[in-house]
Amino acid sequence: MKLALVVLNYNDADNTLKLLGNVADYTVFDKVIVVDNASNDDSKVRLKSFCEFNEKIYFVVNHENKGYGAGNNVGIRVAKNLGMNLVLIANPDTNFEENVIRVLKSAMTKNKNIGILAPLADTQDAYGSRENVLKGATCWPVRDFYHSLAENGPISRRIFSKALHYDENFYNAKIRKVGAVLGALLMVRVDAFIKVGGYDEKMFLYGEEDLISKKMADIGLETAVITGYKYKHIHSASIKKSLKSLYSRQKIREESTMYFYKKYLKINPLQQIFAKIFFAAVRLEVLIFGLL
Structure with a gap:
């Protein structure tokens, strides 16, 4: 099994x-x-200078920023053309040991039913604890419309954290099937990723994790985590460099989430109105408390 690393850069050389x-x-x-x-x-000048003398590295320049999903889709198509079977998608603000990636590759090779696999993000908290969840969980269950909406509210996700996430006992097993994993670091099967159409490029940023896991599930492939291995993630460091305003990030989150609800969860008009009212309240929370 051949493995490629795909790293998407935007103003974060x-x-x-x-x-x-x-x-x-x-x-x-x-x-x-x-x-x-x-x-x-x-970024382009600095990265080109670094990459051009290394035969192992392929440097690709997009002429338009269509978002996280579209950018990674380009990288995975390149990997397909290079004959890769697996891809590790890694945000620039991640740090991981080679042994962790070897374990992921081995597990993907042995478990043909897994389409997406990730280690745990190291938050130095007990997994499934409230502290861990609020810092940014590595994985979470499949969520319906109302549970997903609750997770998107800074206050509601604090109130209903137990209903929205796995508890500490969930992480006792070495490998666990989950609903979705954090998009900062994950390994995917190239052919399956391309078969399901990759990330939906109409979702500019946020929500891609739930969607790609749903697409994989639709063709019978699971999303899973290996609990004994971790990576470091400077939470949203790359995003915050390009989108410094909490309010700007929230608006993009809402647009992607509403698109996901309408197209993939098939919410009805009343649910759409409810979601819009809910997000208006969230924007107020962000402006007043800066909770995101």
Whole structure:
């Protein structure tokens, strides 16, 4: 099984170059694919300079930023053309050991029923605890419309955290089937990813995790986590560099989430109205309390 690393950059050359430096000696990767998502700073120049003398690295420049999903779709199509079977999608603000990736690759090779696999993000809290969940859970159950909406509210997700996430006992097993995993670091089967159409490019940012897991489930493939291995994630560091305003990030989150609800959860008109009212309240929370 051949494995490629795909890293999507947007105005974040510092973190991207740090990640590339960290994995430079990782033999687990057959190829490394760096996609610049139409950065408007000096990222393209710096990354091209780093990549052009390394035959293992493929540097791709998108001329338009169509979002997280579209950018990673490009990287995975390149991986397909290079004959890769598996891809590790990694945000620039992640840090992981080679052994963790070897374990993921081995598990994907042995378990043909798994389409998406991830280790746990290291939050230094007990997994499933309230502290862990509020810092950003690695994985979560399949959610219907109302549970998903509750998770999107800064206050409601604090009130209903037990109903929205797995408890501590869930993580006792070595490998667990889950509803979805955090998009910062995950391994996917290339052919399956392309078969389901990859990420929906109408979702610019946020919500892609639930969608890609749903698409995989529709063709009989599971999403899972390996609980004994972790990676570090500077939570949303890359996003915050390009979208500094909490309010701006919230607006993009709402647009992607509403699109997901309408197209994939098939919510009715009354539910659409309810969601719009709910998100208006969330924007007020963000402005007043800055809870996101």
